[in-house]
Amino acid sequence: MTTRSAMRQLTDIAYPALVFIVSIVVWEFGARAGWFPPYVLPAPSSIVARIGDTADLMLHHAVVTSFEIILGFVLAVIIGVALAAMIVFVRTIDKAFYPWLVVVQVIPKVALGPLLVVWLGFGFLPKVLLAFLLSFFPVMISAMVGLRSIDNDSMFLLRSMGADPIKIFRHLQLPSALPGIFGSMKVAITLATVGAIVGEFIGANEGLGYVLVTANGVLDTTLIFVALTWISVLALVFYGAIAMLENMSVHWHVSHRSRAAQALA
């Protein structure tokens, strides 16, 4: 590695870190100087202290919310891709269901939250369902587009090898749809997080959304920030996991090549 690229790697980390540190310092200083009251914006030091104090309890809530997000998201990916495949392969399903899926998509799913609570109670299920409902559509649409966008010649190539529809799906359609599906999964994981948190807002007795609502009720701004920190960390971890999975499975795609080439340079 040359000194110049080492320098660049250093600044890649140093610059954003510098921005972060300066903001925190200004924030801390402002809080101590009394620029704003603590119930509006608590000092970073008190938030950090509180994170430490509440770690055990918050970990429990974070685990609950994580399960809701992961389950909703995984369902969204599986059902989204499966439904897309069915719509692409079976014309009747395409005709009968697709218009309704679009109609359902137009309804703001968050508005269904109260209904889900009425139907399914205050437990795990309505949150998972909300996370699923919010995140499944983008996955289905990208999977559909990907499975359909196969050029004629590639299809001819496989037919001349005697491929049946299942082999065409496995060796041609799915691999070409994969980059798009991964792109939509990054959107979907964010939406699933929104779904789970909103579900907890509406009615829950555990989870990070529940912590937010109760902290809000007693004007415990510091606790709100603690919960927000946990949520942000979760979101980052999930996003990172998907990005990693993407790197592993579609490294061959155009969108990943320049980075691979850079890494070699």
Next chain:
Amino acid sequence: MTVQRESAPTPAGTDNQIEVKGLNKRFGAGDGVVALENVDLTVRRGEFVAILGPSGCGKSTLLMITAGLTPPSSGSVVVDGKKVTRPLTEVGIVFQRDLLFDWRTVLGNVMLQADIRGLDRNASREKALQLLETVGLRGFADRRPWELSGGMRQRVALCRALLHDASLLLLDEPFGALDAITRDQINLDLQKIWLATGCTAVMVTHSISEAIFLADRVVVMSPRPGRIAQDVTIDLPRPRTVEMRDTPRFAAYQATLRDAIMH
């Protein structure tokens, strides 16, 4: 190398692999494009036929219809005595575009043929590596298609078409992106493979000398709508050598075909 098949002396009409009769192809309804008009073409088993013709005259369309991948508007194609109504599978095709999959390595792309057909993986792998060796790409087996030049990609596509020893090869301008020297070498290799396997080959090309060098017969198509304008039998001994190109007979064929294309 055996040269027994020199001039393949099968009596006409008894052993035809391809019989195209009264073939018409029109794209689009009403006043759409007429790509092929009343094409008749017979290819004997084991024969090497080259198709020459201006761009857009329907050469690719003719190959696709022969392979059962595109339906004709009227007329019929009979392959191995059976009317073609669905995609042929006893065939190796090199399409005009190389159609390599980015999610497979170079070797993986050749192996696609084996994976889809369910051929024995180990034996196929050996064969694939051998073919890549023949076209000078053994060292690129583990690379990705996008790391290859256009000519290298075409050679990979050729290996893929040859992997399963098909009895019929349909080649659509397989060497268009190759430099003259590589092209000569590949032409020699293709002749060797064709002589060794005894397969039938139909190859579209824009190069008159490539057509003469490889083919038993050169078919010249007219500008759109494509019709068969001339059918020239190339009576040169096998195996053909690069030096034969400097002979007066080769030059005479060249002149004949150039004339045919001009008209």
